[in-house]
Amino acid sequence: MEKRPGRLLLLSDLSVRNTAYEVSLSRSLLTWKKRLPSPVYHPFKPSMCRSVTVSEIICVREEEEENSSRDEGSWRKIREGHGRDCRQAFTVSYVERGRNHRWRCAEVTFVCPDAVLCQRWVQCIREQLAALGCRPKHLLVYINPVGGKKRGKRIYEQKVAPLFARAGITTHVIVTEYANHARDHLRTDAELKQFDGVVCVGGDGMFSEIIHGLIWRTQMDSAVNPNSPEEALQACPLRIGIIPAGSTDCICFATVGANDPVTSALHIIVGDSQPMDVCSVHHNNTLLRYSVSLLGYGFFGDVLSDSERKRWMGPARYDFSGLKMFLTHHYYEGAVAYLPAKGIMGTPRDKTRCRTGCVVCEHNGKVFTEKGEKYKSAESFDAEGEEEWQSVRGKFLAINAASMSCACPRTPKGLSPAAHLADGTTDLIVVRKCSRFNFLRHLIRHTSKDDQFDLGFVEVHRVNRFRFLPRQCQSDSDLNLRDAHKRQIFGPLCRDHPACSCGPHYSSWNCDGEVLKHAAIDVRVHCQLIKLFARGIEETTVFEEVTNPCAI
């Protein structure tokens, strides 16, 4: 990828590790090119020229001590002709890309011929950083001390807090004392106006707490009724950063490309922004929960319920319960009605992947923000959407809705590899009853290149809305699912069976790692309701990852 410098703000001969460099700064790029002792031209020698985009500079500082650079080792300050207080060197900290989408904080120290020039450089770089405008200055941090391997607090203190301090970010840190502490604090107590974002140190469950608090608060502030699936929700203004310290950490992995606290901290510091879809899950016109990753009934619901009793096992509980539920091989009966997404780019089985600057999300995002208005009234939704509802009924091993790929270390390509973070849709995956052997084939394909949907008993649809009704709750009047909305089939029936637990083989929904207490649900996708301090997974080119030569 060619990096164009634009008009130069500064151009000086400075030295790095006792070697002369031509250093330039434009509004977009900081570049340092080695001055060659001989005029021999080495166009492909990578160490000769490096550049970093200004938006990925973390900070700049003047060096204060005589042998100030810790990392540079050999260089010494050149102080001839200057008093002891003269600062002649400055260090730039910047983002360096490593393998597997990991970011590191790298440093380079430039020694200047005089203190005035040094100060000009520092001031000019600081001005460029201040002009960026998207960087957070003050953050509200919630730490779950008991998530994952119980390392949340240590991870934050050792790996994240020092980086925030270096970048000049101030924080208000709350270590949670009980489940839903963060959610309730965000709902009512937190003075949100003073913060530029919220940071979640924990797993998907902790992230879920944060979005529940923030979405609720935003709807209350805008007088939107969160219980009705027909209401268009108000987008949350604050961005959320995730420092992974949980068990699955799929939301972090699918939005950043890695589960690494330093990488996440750097995405927060540079002020990245990634919009994300949120599903609201309702029962009888009452909001149950929000979901951003997996809504799973059957297999994944059972794995979660079973694993909750084994929290003491840590992240391994999912593998244990996964194996157990695979062997149990329960199937469930019910009906799914869904509204296929119309006018969109992309299908759940295409080869496109949601990556940084995704055009599918941009296109579909526009489609659904314009359409969003129409969802406001139930009548208009009826009139336009009714005949579009489709249905599937029968016996299922699993019904999953993936609003994003759900990529995580267990399945690096994800539950639905072609799903998009911010396209206003969710991929509804229906796995019909099949043999253990076939189900295993389906599961194993999540970990290989083979298509997990290319099996006769699996179907997948990209949808805006769906409803599920377990068999125990159905009656003859429900058979025509095309009329589902008008007749409100879920309402009266499920009032008779509050927990819908009226049969032997009923499952529960896994909603981003939380068990839902109702099986009959009505789900609506809200396009780009929240924003994360992330940029989606970057396409990496070997060229960029390994050498970073500047192409100027």
Ligand SMILES: CCCCCCCCCCCCC/C=C/[C@@H](O)[C@H](COP(=O)(O)O)NC(=O)CCCCCCCCCCCCCCC
């Ligand atoms: C045989 C290998 C099969 C691999 C199949 C992998 C599918 C994994 C899909 C993972 C989707 C993850 C979606 C995210 C869910 C999270 O919100 C949520 C909460 O996370 P938190 O605890 O960090 O707060 N996590 C979960 O619900 C965990 C789901 C994990 C399921 C693991 C299932 C393992 C299945 C193993 C089957 C073994 C069969 C072996 C037969 C010889």
Ligand SMILES: Nc1ncnc2c1ncn2[C@@H]1O[C@H](COP(=O)(O)OP(=O)(O)O)[C@@H](O)[C@H]1O
């Ligand atoms: N201080 C706390 N004590 C007990 N539970 C908590 C606390 N803070 C948060 N929780 C809850 O812990 C659960 C798991 O959190 P999470 O960070 O997602 O870890 P994991 O990925 O291991 O499930 C969440 O449901 C969250 O509500």
Ligand SMILES: [Ca+2]
């Ligand atoms: Ca989506």
